[in-house]
Amino acid sequence: MTTIAPNRAVTAVRQSPNYSAGRPAGAPNTITIHWWGSYGQSHDGVVNYLCRQGGNSSAHYVASSQGVTQLVSDRDRAWHAGALGNPRSIGIECRPEMSDADFAMVAKLIAAIRAEHGDLPLRGHKDWMATQCPGTWYAQLARLDQLARGQKASAASANTTALQAQTAPATKAAKLTATDRQLMLDVDGIPGGHTYARLNQVMGTGTKGSPSEAMWKKFQLFLNTVVSSKDIRNLTGAPSLDADGIAGAKTWKTFQYWSGNVKPAWMAQVGGPSKLTGATWNQWVDGVAGVKTWKMLQHCLNSSYANSGKLLSK
Ligand SMILES: [Zn+2]
Known part of the structure; x- marks a missing residue:
């Protein structure tokens, strides 16, 4: 030094x-x-x-x-x-x-x-x-x-x-994401402007603090790449999500299924079951974007990369 x-x-x-x-x-x-x-x-x-x-x-x-x-x-x-x-x-x-x-x-x-x-x-x-x-x-x-x-x-x-x-004593530490050094979202389950800005940023669709069709389209395309067509068919009745930019029940179900499987500890942390099984399925995969689901998405965004078009990886 x-x-x-x-x-x-x-x-x-x-x-x-x-x-x-x-x-x-x-x-x-x-x-x-x-x-x-x-x-x-x-x-x-x-x-x-x-x-x-x-x-x-x-x-x-x-x-x-x-x-x-x-x-x-x-x-x-x-x-x-x-x-x-x-x-x-x-x-x-x-x-x-x-x-x-x-x-x-x-x-x-x-x-x-x-x-x-x-x-x-x-x-x-x-x-x-x-x-x-x-x-x-x-x-x-x-x-x-x-x-x-x-x-x-x-x-x-x-x-x-x-x-x-x-x-001088240290003041409160700023919380930035370890992945790409952006301001950490509060995991509060409330999709405010900051959450949407971050989701846009990660999806590579700008930094506006409101949802956009382009943002949800990228989100749907991402889910189609990480969930098998067999599983998507089981969840939605079709082999892939329509990338229509509208986040409906099928999109959320697919996100819930994917996130619960890849991050069971976070699922438990946000109030869901600790493991996705037939018995716990309905506690998590309900297709409703509620507080738990948004908390999970916020967790994911805090471990993602700007402009990657993906969650949890570059
Ligand atoms: Zn820089």
């Missing part, structure tokens, strides 16, 4: 355990912009998440109007941009709300990084791998670059606040 020596934009330091030591491929040559993807999530929550023990992701910096927290030394590799991006890029996590103050803080950080490492170009996370990240920030990279170049070098000391932050 390289001890973090914060640049002039940094206002707090908290070492993340999630990184690889050193830069064997060479010194930093790009700056990668990320967004943490979920509106309303706090700066500290994101910091806590990226600093969690045994995590699989991190960034060098979390930057917002609140300040700049450094988690990994520029001289070590944070886990933010995959096999292509991690070796030589410096990663900054940004706030999706993208207020003017957020924007200014990120620009200030970029200027400070460049003062130390040279004129590093900006990249978006999606330049390295298939992802929606950095969302709305992506279209603003040129403006961000321009604003960073306009920053005057100021020698404001950040050391006091950095030390204060190191001893």
